[in-house]
Amino acid sequence: MQDQRSVRLAADIGGTFTDVVLDAGGERRTRKVLTTPAEPELGVLEGIALVLGDAGLQFSDIDVFVHGTTLATNAIIERRGARTALLATEGFRDVLEIGTESRYDQYDLWLEKPQPLVPRELRFTVPERVDARGRVQKELDEAALAELAGALRAAGVESLAIAFLHAYANPAHEQRAGALLKAALPGLAITLSHEVCPEVREYERSSTAAANAYVQPLMEGYLGRMAAALQARQYRGATYLVTSGGGLTALETAQKFPVRLVESGPAGGAIFAAQVALRANEQKVLSFDMGGTTAKVCLIEKGEPATSRFFEVDRTARFLKGSGLPLRIPVIEMVEIGAGGGSIAQVDAMQRVTVGPESASSVPGPACYARGGTRPAVTDADVALGLIAPEGFAGGSMTLRPDLSRQALATAVGEKLGLSPEMAAYAVYEMVCENMASAARVHAAERGAVIGQHTMIAFGGAAPLHAARVAEKVGVPRVVVPPNAGVGSAVGFLAAPVAYEIVRSRPARLDESFDGAAIAGLFAEMAAAARALVEPGARGAPLFERRIAFMRYVGQGHEITVELPDTPLSAGDVAGLRAAFEAEYARQFARAIPRAAIEVLNWSVLVSTRAARPEPAPAVAPQPAPAPAGTRPVFDGRREAVVEVPVYLREAMQPGARVPGPAIITEMETTTFVTASFDAHIDGSGCIVMEQKAA
Numbered sequence: 080m081q082d083q084r085s086v087r088l089a090a091d092i093g094g095t096f097t098d099v100v101l102d103a104g105g106e107r108r109t110r111k112v113l114t115t116p117a118e119p120e121l122g123v124l125e126g127i128a129l130v131l132g133d134a135g136l137q138f139s140d141i142d143v144f145v146h147g148t149t150l151a152t153n154a155i156i157e158r159r160g161a162r163t164a165l166l167a168t169e170g171f172r173d174v175l176e177i178g179t180e181s182r183y184d185q186y187d188l189w190l191e192k193p194q195p196l197v198p199r200e201l202r203f204t205v206p207e208r209v210d211a212r213g214r215v216q217k218e219l220d221e222a223a224l225a226e227l228a229g230a231l232r233a234a235g236v237e238s239l240a241i242a243f244l245h246a247y248a249n250p251a252h253e254q255r256a257g258a259l260l261k262a263a264l265p266g267l268a269i270t271l272s273h274e275v276c277p278e279v280r281e282y283e284r285s286s287t288a289a290a291n292a293y294v295q296p297l298m299e300g301y302l303g304r305m306a307a308a309l310q311a312r313q314y315r316g317a318t319y320l321v322t323s324g325g326g327l328t329a330l331e332t333a334q335k336f337p338v339r340l341v342e343s344g345p346a347g348g349a350i351f352a353a354q355v356a357l358r359a360n361e362q363k364v365l366s367f368d369m370g371g372t373t374a375k376v377c378l379i380e381k382g383e384p385a386t387s388r389f390f391e392v393d394r395t396a397r398f399l400k401g402s403g404l405p406l407r408i409p410v411i412e413m414v415e416i417g418a419g420g421g422s423i424a425q426v427d428a429m430q431r432v433t434v435g436p437e438s439a440s441s442v443p444g445p446a447c448y449a450r451g452g453t454r455p456a457v458t459d460a461d462v463a464l465g466l467i468a469p470e471g472f473a474g475g476s477m478t479l480r481p482d483l484s485r486q487a488l489a490t491a492v493g494e495k496l497g498l499s500p501e502m503a504a505y506a507v508y509e510m511v512c513e514n515m516a517s518a519a520r521v522h523a524a525e526r527g528a529v530i531g532q533h534t535m536i537a538f539g540g541a542a543p544l545h546a547a548r549v550a551e552k553v554g555v556p557r558v559v560v561p562p563n564a565g566v567g568s569a570v571g572f573l574a575a576p577v578a579y580e581i582v583r584s585r586p587a588r589l590d591e592s593f594d595g596a597a598i599a600g601l602f603a604e605m606a607a608a609a610r611a612l613v614e615p616g617a618r619g620a621p622l623f624e625r626r627i628a629f630m631r632y633v634g635q636g637h638e639i640t641v642e643l644p645d646t647p648l649s650a651g652d653v654a655g656l657r658a659a660f661e662a663e664y665a666r667q668f669a670r671a672i673p674r675a676a677i678e679v680l681n682w683s684v685l686v687s688t689r690a691a692r693p694e695p696a697p698a699v700a701p702q703p704a705p706a707p708a709g710t711r712p713v714f715d716g717r718r719e720a721v722v723e724v725p726v727y728l729r730e731a732m733q734p735g736a737r738v739p740g741p742a743i744i745t746e747m748e749t750t751t752f753v754t755a756s757f758d759a760h761i762d763g764s765g766c767i768v769m770e771q772k773a774a
């Protein structure tokens with residue numbers, strides 16, 4: 080995957096822009112084009128054609144194509160998926176509605192719960208029952224299944240999720256039901272919960288299966304059209320999709336389990352930030368990824384992003400856990416909010432300026448795009464403040480209209496609050512920065528991190544414009560804007576390893592009943608399944624395994640992850656497992672509980688190629704900055720006045736060059752705003768490093 084002689088291409092479909100990165104022989108070229116929501120592959124193909132033209136190459140020259148997209152996430156949020164049904168065990172029709180019976184806000188009398196992806200009239204049950212140990216208590220009623228096929232056909236169902244009770248322990252009934260219904264309804268897409276999420280916790284497993292079924296026809300169709308279009312253009316290379324956990328997987332696996340792609344774009348961004356952190360020798364990093372539709376915040380320590388087995392999509396309350404639809408998949412842990420360049424600003428009933436989560440997207444886009452949008456977005460505020468030059472936007476593909484930005488801001492915000500268009504723009508800028516700062520504070524608090532001890536790495540088309548102000552708000556003293564920041568997620572795709580993780584539930588107590596041989600057999604089975612999915616894409620590269628146990632004290636409701644050696648387990652390893660659990664528990668919670676009973680709930684195997692680790696950036700001596708390319712009038716909301724800010728071209732700044740803030744540093748893909756409280760310099764790897772001035 081890292082052969083410098085190969086031609087590698089990456090594409091990231093965002094809500095507003097599609098980013099394309101070409102790496103040919105170690106030379107990198109990039110392009111940004113507007114996303115085409117109705118047919119996303121058209122935007123990708125346009126971007127590929129442009130960047131190949133820049134390099135003088137053809138589709139047939141590409142060796143590897145790595146692809147990530149937010150299409151699955153957007154389909155769930157916007158409820159644009161397939162007409163989906165759920166088949167459950169008799170008596171469990173309303174698992175998706177009941178959930179865990181918890182309330183994410185105990186005192187909100189008007190609490191709004193997330194709406195299930197499958198409406199009640201499309202939830203069906205069938206007589207069958209398997210217990211928690213996998214023993215059949217009631218055989219599957221195949222006659223009832225035959226009747227169900229007619230009901231599914233009459234209801235116009237396009238996709239079906241089958242989630243039987245305790246199918247993780249014994250999937251026979253799910254497999255048989257799936258085979259019978261597929262034979263009766265050949266065009267029906269079918270998801271089996273034990274394949275998507277073979278774990279305990281009925282609600283999360285059913286929700287994950289329903290989400291997979293909901294987006295499968297959409298993603299299968301899109302990926303199929305993309306593959307056909309590439310083939311028609313003589314592409315013959317290998318194609319990979321980026322999963323939410325930050326690994327690469329084959330096209331066929333992505334079509335079968337598209338729920339694993341819900342955070343593929345943001346995962347690429349986290350990989351990109353981790354690579355930058357390693358190059359800069361930054362041990363504690365807060366990655367800040369702000370694109371056209373959303374902003375993402377992720378904590379990275381020692382070059383490794385935080386990971387999780389649980390993710391919520393479509394939260395009804397922005398920062399509250401439990402207010403979204405749960406997905407139990409491997410995922411890089413982050414907070415994502417509707418705060419991007421396209422996020423729409425308005426004044427609410429309490430006369431407050433609000434920003435997002437609704438987005439202008441690429442169609443019609445912010446008002447300044449002059450594509451029919453009349454409501455102001457964050458990009459309009461940036462343009463009206465003077466932070467973005469109208470010419471050469473998005474890599475030179477667009478010319479913006481500042482007059483339309485000011486008009487939209489005046490109508491939607493300024494006239495309602497008695498503000499000038501410029502002050503309205505400043506209010507929008509401040510509000511979106513505060514939204515992102517709040518997300519960073521919440522994420523750091525949930526992880527037990529002190530945010531002021533971290534360095535911010537900012538990327539995405541809009542992040543460098545807002546990063547310094549967000550850093551001021553949260554107390555981060557150092558901000559890094561790497562090269563190619565505007566297409567950071569796509570760059571990260573090229574550094575992702577080929578990987579696949581499998582998790583299985585098999586409860587086991589760490590006492591004399593621990594069956595080491597059975598667990599060793601389970602690991603061997605899981606590793607073989609994961610290797611079968613990884614080896615074709617690894618193309619002969621060495622593989623490694625990482626084994627994880629999800630452990631807890633007996634009686635607790637949640638587990639912690641404990642890394643295991645890659646040698647077979649035996650009954651004699653109980654003491655070692657206990658010691659490893661207690662050490663990790665004490666690290667997280669400051670103490671362990673002596674002699675308390677311990678159990679393992681789930682076991683995990685990750686099979687992966689080795690991700691390349693970049694070399695540290697060389698130290699450079701300070702140098703004077705080049706002469707500014709000019710100045711730009713920027714509205715300073717705190718002074719309510721226009722100030723002339725020097726503008727520097729990033730390509731003209733050599734390593735070591737230093738500029739005092741305030742300053743604007745422009746490049747093809749984005750613009751960096753150095754506020755008055757920061758000074759900036761270029762480090763040995765070409766990153767813009769903003770450091771807070773001494774008080």
